[in-house]
Amino acid sequence: MGNKKKIVGIILTIITLILFLLTMFPFFIVVINSAKASLEIIMDPLKMPDHWSQLWTNIKTIWTKPTVKYASSVLSSTIITLSSLLTISVFSAMAAWVLVRNKTKTSTVIFMLFLSGLIIPFQVVMFPLVSFFRVIHEVTGIHMLRTYHGIIIAYIGFGAPLAIFMFHGFIKSIPKELEEAATIDGCSKPQIFFKIVMPILKPIFVTVIILNAIWIWNDFLLPSLILGVGQDIQTIPIAIQNFAGSFVKKWDLIMTAVLMAAAPVIVLFLFLQKHIIKGMVSGSIK
Amino acid sequence: MKKNNRLYYWLFLAPALFAFSIVVVIPFGMGIYYSLTDWTAVAGLKSNWVGFANYKAMFSDFAFKYSFARTFLFTLISVITINGMALLFAFLVTRDIKFKNFFRAGFFIPNLIGGIVLGYVWQFIFKSVVPVMGAYLGIPALEDLLILADPTLTLFGLIMAFTWQYAGYIMMIYVAALLNVPQELLEAADIDGANFFQKFKSITLPMIAQAFTITSFLTLVNAFKQYDIIIALSKGGPSDMYKGEVVNSSEMLAVHIYNVAFKYNNMAEGQARAIVFFLVLSVVSIGQVYYNKKREVEM
Numbered sequence: 001m002g003n004k005k006k007i008v009g010i011i012l013t014i015i016t017l018i019l020f021l022l023t024m025f026p027f028f029i030v031v032i033n034s035a036k037a038s039l040e041i042i043m044d045p046l047k048m049p050d051h052w053s054q055l056w057t058n059i060k061t062i063w064t065k066p067t068v069k070y071a072s073s074v075l076s077s078t079i080i081t082l083s084s085l086l087t088i089s090v091f092s093a094m095a096a097w098v099l100v101r102n103k104t105k106t107s108t109v110i111f112m113l114f115l116s117g118l119i120i121p122f123q124v125v126m127f128p129l130v131s132f133f134r135v136i137h138e139v140t141g142i143h144m145l146r147t148y149h150g151i152i153i154a155y156i157g158f159g160a161p162l163a164i165f166m167f168h169g170f171i172k173s174i175p176k177e178l179e180e181a182a183t184i185d186g187c188s189k190p191q192i193f194f195k196i197v198m199p200i201l202k203p204i205f206v207t208v209i210i211l212n213a214i215w216i217w218n219d220f221l222l223p224s225l226i227l228g229v230g231q232d233i234q235t236i237p238i239a240i241q242n243f244a245g246s247f248v249k250k251w252d253l254i255m256t257a258v259l260m261a262a263a264p265v266i267v268l269f270l271f272l273q274k275h276i277i278k279g280m281v282s283g284s285i286k
Numbered sequence: 287m288k289k290n291n292r293l294y295y296w297l298f299l300a301p302a303l304f305a306f307s308i309v310v311v312i313p314f315g316m317g318i319y320y321s322l323t324d325w326t327a328v329a330g331l332k333s334n335w336v337g338f339a340n341y342k343a344m345f346s347d348f349a350f351k352y353s354f355a356r357t358f359l360f361t362l363i364s365v366i367t368i369n370g371m372a373l374l375f376a377f378l379v380t381r382d383i384k385f386k387n388f389f390r391a392g393f394f395i396p397n398l399i400g401g402i403v404l405g406y407v408w409q410f411i412f413k414s415v416v417p418v419m420g421a422y423l424g425i426p427a428l429e430d431l432l433i434l435a436d437p438t439l440t441l442f443g444l445i446m447a448f449t450w451q452y453a454g455y456i457m458m459i460y461v462a463a464l465l466n467v468p469q470e471l472l473e474a475a476d477i478d479g480a481n482f483f484q485k486f487k488s489i490t491l492p493m494i495a496q497a498f499t500i501t502s503f504l505t506l507v508n509a510f511k512q513y514d515i516i517i518a519l520s521k522g523g524p525s526d527m528y529k530g531e532v533v534n535s536s537e538m539l540a541v542h543i544y545n546v547a548f549k550y551n552n553m554a555e556g557q558a559r560a561i562v563f564f565l566v567l568s569v570v571s572i573g574q575v576y577y578n579k580k581r582e583v584e585m
Contacts, residue, residue: 005382013383019375020392026407026450027395029415045414046422087301095302098295110299117310119571121511123543124564127557128313128320131327136308138329157309160302189294218400220514221544237402241518244406251410258403265398273391277458 027262034058034256041251058256065243070257073239079148080223080235081216084155089208092160093201096167097193101176111168117161122222129154130225144226146233151226155216163208170204171197207279217265236261321558333554340558350559352533353542356441357510360538364445364509369501371453376460390461394454401451405518408447409434412519434519437526437535444536447515452508456501463497464490499578507571513540539563 032048033041035055049055062070095114099107133144144150174197182192198205220237227233229242240261244254269276321340323333344350379390396404412433420428433439467490475485516522522537522545537545543563547556 009382009384012378012381013385016378016383016389019378020389023393023396023450023454026404026411029411030407033410041414044418045410046418091301091305094298098298102291102295110303113311114302114306117306119568120310120314121564121567123511123540124317124560125310125313127327127547127553127560128316129309131320132308132313132316134329153305154309156302156305157307160306161310164302189291189298193298214398218398218403218514220400220402220517237400237514240406241402244518251414254406255410258407261403262399266395269395269398270391277390277394280455280458 030255030259030262033251034259036252038250038252041255045251055256058252059260062253062257062260065253068239068243068257069234070236070239070260073234073236076148076233077217077235080151080155081213083148083152084159084216085209085212087152087156088159088163088212089205091156092163092208093167093198093205094193095160096164097171097197099164100168100171101179111164114161114164117158118165122158126221126225133226146227146231148233151223151233154222154226155212158222159212159215163212166204166208167201170201174200203279206275210276210279317557318561320554321561323554325554325557327553336554340555341562343555344559344562348529348531349533349537350542350546352528352531353537353539356535357538360441360445360512360536361506361509363441364448364512365502365505367445367449368452368456368505368509369498371449372456372460372501375453375457376464379457380461380464390457393457396451396453397455399451401512401514402518404447404451405515408443408450408515409519412443435524437524440520440524440536444512444515444519447519448509448512451515452505456505459497459501459504460494463494467493495578495582499575499582502578503571503575506574507567510567510570511540512538513544516541 029045033045035049035052035058037054040050040054062068064071099111130145133150136142136144144153178196179192182196187195218237219235220241223235224238224241227235227238229238234242240254240257243257320333322335322337324336324339325333375393379386379393383389399407416431416433417429420426420431431439433443471489472485475489480488516536516538520536522534522541524535526533526535539559540563543556543559546559547553
């Protein structure tokens with residue numbers, strides 16, 4: 001019995017290993033071909049690169065190429081992702097908290113309104129959204145398209161429903177007594193929220209931030225409509241699409257750009273693995 | 287004091303409610319209206335009421351019907367392949383094997399790669415790597431294979447890329463469900479002499495039914511809305527002949543809506559198709575959840 005179990009264990013490990021290697025194969029292809037010159041790839045995309053130093057040359061080319069604008073898109077992607085994460089999570093937590101703690105008809109209606117946002121696909125609002133952003137500019141003079149605040153507001157609007165839903169569920173399970181005691185001690189509402197409630201919400205913050213980070217960092221359709229392709233502000237997926245979507249396929253540089261886009265995210269994941277996996281799973285189950 | 291409370295209530299709601307209103311609620315309402323007009327999105331041009339003309343045009347447009355059918359096919363197969371792979375991964379990494387966590391992380395990693403980026407990776411694999419692999423392995427059929435020139439193979443190529451991206455995430459949900467299956471139950475079944483398949487059917491499967499409702503919902507919705515991978519991998523092509531009409535074989539609905547609006551410059555018709563897209567997605571996904579919830583109870 002014990003022996004049989006051992007053999008089954010070994011066989012399963014081997015099957016898993018094979019599937020793992022197949023899963024890693026595209027990454028392997030990306031890495032070896034980022035270290036090749038164009039001609040080397042055409043000759044044989046499967047062999048090891050002649051000189052790994054070519055990788056550095058390719059990275060420098062991508063980083064400095066004026067048609068790609070990679071450096072500035074890394075900066076833009078970072079600004080957009082970080083600001084959106086901060087605002088989505090804090091604003092949603094604030095909204096969810098008052099919605100749970102004030103059990104009125106208004107609260108129910110507003111909560112339902114947010115929930116309806118969960119089933120609305122981006123496609124159904126994207127054309128009018130661009131049009132409405134233009135109207136806002138005409139009426140108020142505030143530019144919404146091709147600006148940081150425009151895209152960040154868009155991410156808050158699309159990210160809030162799921163985040164509010166998740167915070168709402170969690171806040172319901174927190175006893176009110178702590179907040180009531182703080183009120184008696186003379187704390188104001190903002191003090192109670194930021195000093196007492198927010199620390200308790202930490203696990204949901206982690207989940208909300210991780211789910212939204214993966215979405216926003218990789219998102220393409222929304223930024224391509226709001227920021228435009230080939231404009232001053234562009235995110236990494238837009239930069240890659242702009243450069244890789246052209247007719248001449250420079251696979252050496254495309255593979256390098258892909259590697260540069262994927263590597264930091266994967267490294268970050270490996271460091272924060274436990275939190276990320278826990279956060280994503282608990283987020284999906286709720 | 288009471289007045290103060292009301293003030294804070296609205297102050298705390300304001301940022302999220304404001305953003306949600308201007309990017310979802312108002313555009314949603316505008317979208318319904320625009321779909322009933324000859325809207326062009328050109329500034330200063332007034333749009334005229336046309337009733338259901340845009341919807342009628344859609345149902346007589348062969349490209350739309352074709353795209354609809356292709357999207358259903360893509361979604362159906364993707365749901366099966368993604369859930370199949372995810373379940374297989376989940377089973378393996380919850381067994382008694384070495385390096386469990388390492389493998390788990392490995393299967394999950396493709397999920398971190400965005401659709402645009404991974405679309406180009408797979409385009410490269412299909413165009414440049416597969417023929418060379420054929421040469422290495424001495425398989426001439428593989429050597430001459432132009433996957434992205436063949437409509438059926440392109441569809442499967444897209445499904446493969448999507449499965450590669452998404453199966454690891456779905457696996458995580460199954461893993462969480464499988465770890466919740468009480469070990470005592472399985473041991474008791476062992477003592478009673480149940481074999482692997484009996485245990486799977488009578489214990490594991492009912493226990494993961496709840497996870498299945500979530501995973502099939504997520505895969506269904508995400509397959510139906512797929513845009514990025516298609517844009518980077520096949521751009522909606524290759525074109526094909528179907529019932530005597532020229533069609534774009536991988537132009538799924540999300541791509542089709544965008545193309546109608548911008549490529550063919552028909553914003554109002556694109557918007558009407560988006561509304562139908564939304565209605566179908568809601569009905570199918572909510573219906574699916576309802577059906578599975580009912581089954582969960584029966585199991």
